Amino acid sequence: MIAPFELVRAGSLAEALELLESDPEAHVLAGGTALVLLMKQGLLRPSRLIDIGGLAELRGIRMNGDLRIGALTTHLEAERSALVRRHCPALASCFGTVATVRIRAQGTVGGNLAHADPAQDPPPMLVALGAVAVLESGAGRREVPMEDLFVDVFETSIGPGELLREIVVPPLAEGARATYVKFLPRTEDDYATVSVGAVLRVDADGRCADVRVALGSVGPTPVRARRVESALRGERVTPARLREAAMLVREEVDPIADARGSAAYKREMAGVWTERALRALLP
Amino acid sequence: MKLDHSARIDAPVERVWAIVSDVPRAGRLVPGVGPVEPLGADRYRGTLRVQIGPVRLDLAGDIEVTSRDETARTAALRLDAADHRLGGAVRATMRLALTQATPSTTDIRIETDAQVLGRIGELGEPIIRRKADRIVSELIANLAREASS
Amino acid sequence: MPAERLLSDLLRDDLGLTGTKIGCGVGVCGACTVLVDDVPVTSCLLLAAQAEGRSIRTIEGIADGDRLTALQRAFITEGGFQCGICTPGQIVSATALLERSAHPAEGEIRDWMKGNLCRCTGYYGILRAVRAAAEASA
Numbered sequence: 266m267i268a269p270f271e272l273v274r275a276g277s278l279a280e281a282l283e284l285l286e287s288d289p290e291a292h293v294l295a296g297g298t299a300l301v302l303l304m305k306q307g308l309l310r311p312s313r314l315i316d317i318g319g320l321a322e323l324r325g326i327r328m329n330g331d332l333r334i335g336a337l338t339t340h341l342e343a344e345r346s347a348l349v350r351r352h353c354p355a356l357a358s359c360f361g362t363v364a365t366v367r368i369r370a371q372g373t374v375g376g377n378l379a380h381a382d383p384a385q386d387p388p389p390m391l392v393a394l395g396a397v398a399v400l401e402s403g404a405g406r407r408e409v410p411m412e413d414l415f416v417d418v419f420e421t422s423i424g425p426g427e428l429l430r431e432i433v434v435p436p437l438a439e440g441a442r443a444t445y446v447k448f449l450p451r452t453e454d455d456y457a458t459v460s461v462g463a464v465l466r467v468d469a470d471g472r473c474a475d476v477r478v479a480l481g482s483v484g485p486t487p488v489r490a491r492r493v494e495s496a497l498r499g500e501r502v503t504p505a506r507l508r509e510a511a512m513l514v515r516e517e518v519d520p521i522a523d524a525r526g527s528a529a530y531k532r533e534m535a536g537v538w539t540e541r542a543l544r545a546l547l548p
Numbered sequence: 549m550k551l552d553h554s555a556r557i558d559a560p561v562e563r564v565w566a567i568v569s570d571v572p573r574a575g576r577l578v579p580g581v582g583p584v585e586p587l588g589a590d591r592y593r594g595t596l597r598v599q600i601g602p603v604r605l606d607l608a609g610d611i612e613v614t615s616r617d618e619t620a621r622t623a624a625l626r627l628d629a630a631d632h633r634l635g636g637a638v639r640a641t642m643r644l645a646l647t648q649a650t651p652s653t654t655d656i657r658i659e660t661d662a663q664v665l666g667r668i669g670e671l672g673e674p675i676i677r678r679k680a681d682r683i684v685s686e687l688i689a690n691l692a693r694e695a696s697s
Numbered sequence: 698m699p700a701e702r703l704l705s706d707l708l709r710d711d712l713g714l715t716g717t718k719i720g721c722g723v724g725v726c727g728a729c730t731v732l733v734d735d736v737p738v739t740s741c742l743l744l745a746a747q748a749e750g751r752s753i754r755t756i757e758g759i760a761d762g763d764r765l766t767a768l769q770r771a772f773i774t775e776g777g778f779q780c781g782i783c784t785p786g787q788i789v790s791a792t793a794l795l796e797r798s799a800h801p802a803e804g805e806i807r808d809w810m811k812g813n814l815c816r817c818t819g820y821y822g823i824l825r826a827v828r829a830a831a832e833a834s835a
């Protein structure tokens with residue numbers, strides 16, 4: 266069913282980068298859940314896959330003030346990691362809402378980001394948390410803020426010859442709270458109709474000291490809700506103000522109609538779920 | 549799948565018409581289109597490359613101008629193209645209408661009705677629609693640039 | 698072995714282990730669940746080459762010969778299956794859950810098992826079976 270291809274196993278990160286450089290048409294195999302499916306559907310017929318699954322350099326979770334998650338960490342490992350849970354419980358539970366346990370056990374954090382499916386869970390949460398993607402190539406290393414990683418449906422700013430090495434999640438500021446909510450009107454294992462990652466910090470006099478909101482499933486990439494954020498920053502966060510600000514998101518999203526709802530419905534739900542996410546973060 | 553695009557272009561209608569009625573020239577304004585060769589009798593052959601993330605479609609096929617009205621400045625095209633490697637095809641009709649808005653500006657309307665057949669359809673209509681929408685929008689933007697320069 | 702061989706096809710067609718079922722073929726239904734290094738994966742979306750050198754457990758390797766596990770017996774006594782097509786995947790998934798967490802909370806069971814679809818039982822029998830197996834091991 267899958268067209269024949271050559272599988273080349275990279276023994277080290279350096280070797281993987283060399284292979285990538287020498288064959289720009291090759292595709293990278295990590296967990297394979299998305300890639301193998303595209304190949305089964307016949308939408309992708311690569312002549313060569315570079316299997317990076319064995320690269321120890323890309324595995325594991327570390328803390329050095331920031332949380333650093335290796336690209337080949339599976340969602341299940343990230344969800345259950347004591348380091349991730351301590352650093353940001355909302356991020357751990359976000360990883361825990363991805364698809365099903367089997368897909369989480371197989372699919373990798375880096376593969377998920379590189380696939381850039383706009384209905385995925387971690388991207389909006391990581392955008393809200395201000396995470397950074399670390400890309401490696403033969404030419405060196407560069408860091409890309411998570412919101413600049415996503416360019417379009419299934420398209421990222423990862424260049425030819427570049428590999429996503431790890432993601433870096435800065436600590437939440439003192440007093441900040443984070444959440445990830447997902448609207449699933451059909452079944453528990455479905456893609457979200459809309460999802461919201463949000464971080465809110467309210468100071469001692471009840472003013473919004475900082476806020477970051479990003480949505481999934483309602484645009485070709487995660488949508489950073491800048492209007493919502495600027496309507497709240499510096500303001501006293503009453504439930505009424507929160508609601509008014511949240512509804513501004515309807516002008517920022519760009520949903521498409523599909524089996525999960527019409528574009529108009531998703532726009533409306535984006536407002537409702539942005540409000541719910543932010544309300545859950547009030548002190 | 550139906551798409552409807554309208555825009556105002558900063559160029560006189562004669563000028564815009566001259567570009568769009570020259571199919572190989574208009575083809576160069578469509579992102580991803582390779583050289584368009586005439587086959588005679590208002591028929592042409594060309595290729596279109598569309599990249600959707602890791603998925604690349606290489607469509608090859610024919611374009612036929614099925615009607616052309618020089619005075620009303622309307623035209624209709626039929627496109628029939630296939631990607632034999634992936635297994636899939638696109639059939640589309642496009643209706644184009646130009647109207648003089650002012651002596652120096654033109655209103656353009658492009659109505660597209662496309663059918664996506666075979667494996668390409670696995671991408672799902674919403675994604676295909678967004679891509680098709682972007683291709684037509686870019687065509688109009690490139691046309692506006694070329695006509696007004 | 699060709700690079701394009703899927704683990705599910707290797708198991709069923711090359712090794713004759715047909716207990717692993719292929720349902721949806723797109724990673725949704727869970728009928729093809731097997732354990733790779735004790736972790737449940739979707740064998741219809743895993744290249745066999747990705748499992749090279751790792752330990753694979755299929756439904757055929759769950760029971761000890763003819764002696765069913767407590768979980769398998771609970772599927773029978775609690776009515777955890779009807780037509781049976783999803784059952785190997787259900788049992789493989791639940792086995793992994795109980796190995797990790799001997800007494801899982803209700804929410805943990807539901808979350809873990811939500812990727813194994815069943816069109817017959819309405820899931821209650823399956824949940825009862827997992828709970829009963831967990832209690833039996835107390």
